[in-house]
Amino acid sequence: MQYVLIIHEVADYPAWKKVFDAAAKIRKEAGERSYQVLKYEHEPNKIVHFSAWTAIADAKRFFESPELVKIRAEAGVKSPDFIYLEQLESGIL
Numbered sequence: 001m002q003y004v005l006i007i008h009e010v011a012d013y014p015a016w017k018k019v020f021d022a023a024a025k026i027r028k029e030a031g032e033r034s035y036q037v038l039k040y041e042h043e044p045n046k047i048v049h050f051s052a053w054t055a056i057a058d059a060k061r062f063f064e065s066p067e068l069v070k071i072r073a074e075a076g077v078k079s080p081d082f083i084y085l086e087q088l089e090s091g092i093l
Contacts, residue, residue, distance in 0.1 A: 001033075002056045004063070005083040006049040011076030013045055019075035020049075026067075027051075031058030056084045 010016035020037070027035075031054035040046035053059040062068060063082055072080065 001087045002053045002059065003085040003087065004049075004051050004053060004056075004059045005085060006051075006063075006080050007083075008047055008049075008072075008080035009043075009078040010045050010047055011078070013039070013047065016047065016075045016077065019071060023071060027062070030062035031055060032062075056086065059084060 017037075033052045033054060035049060035051035038048040038050065040048075051059075
């Protein structure tokens with residue numbers, strides 16, 4: 001499985017979440033298979049989006065598209081960091 005870890009600060013979490021939820025269909029069509037949204041413990045507007053993708057190339061194409069750049073700006077996202085990851089191993093303890 002391929003994963004993307006995005007760390008970004010948002011201006012307003014509820015406003016960001018509305019835009020994020022509205023983009024669910026286009027994320028799925030682009031290749032996102034599952035996701036988790038997390039926040040920093042003491043920084044409610046510092047958001048982590050961790051998602052599984054069909055392929056890293058699909059994720060890069062999606063996240064680097066002009067459409068997504070525009071959506072991020074509308075959602076109040078500040079300087080996102082994208083980390084593209086390939087799974088080496090998984091397990092349950």
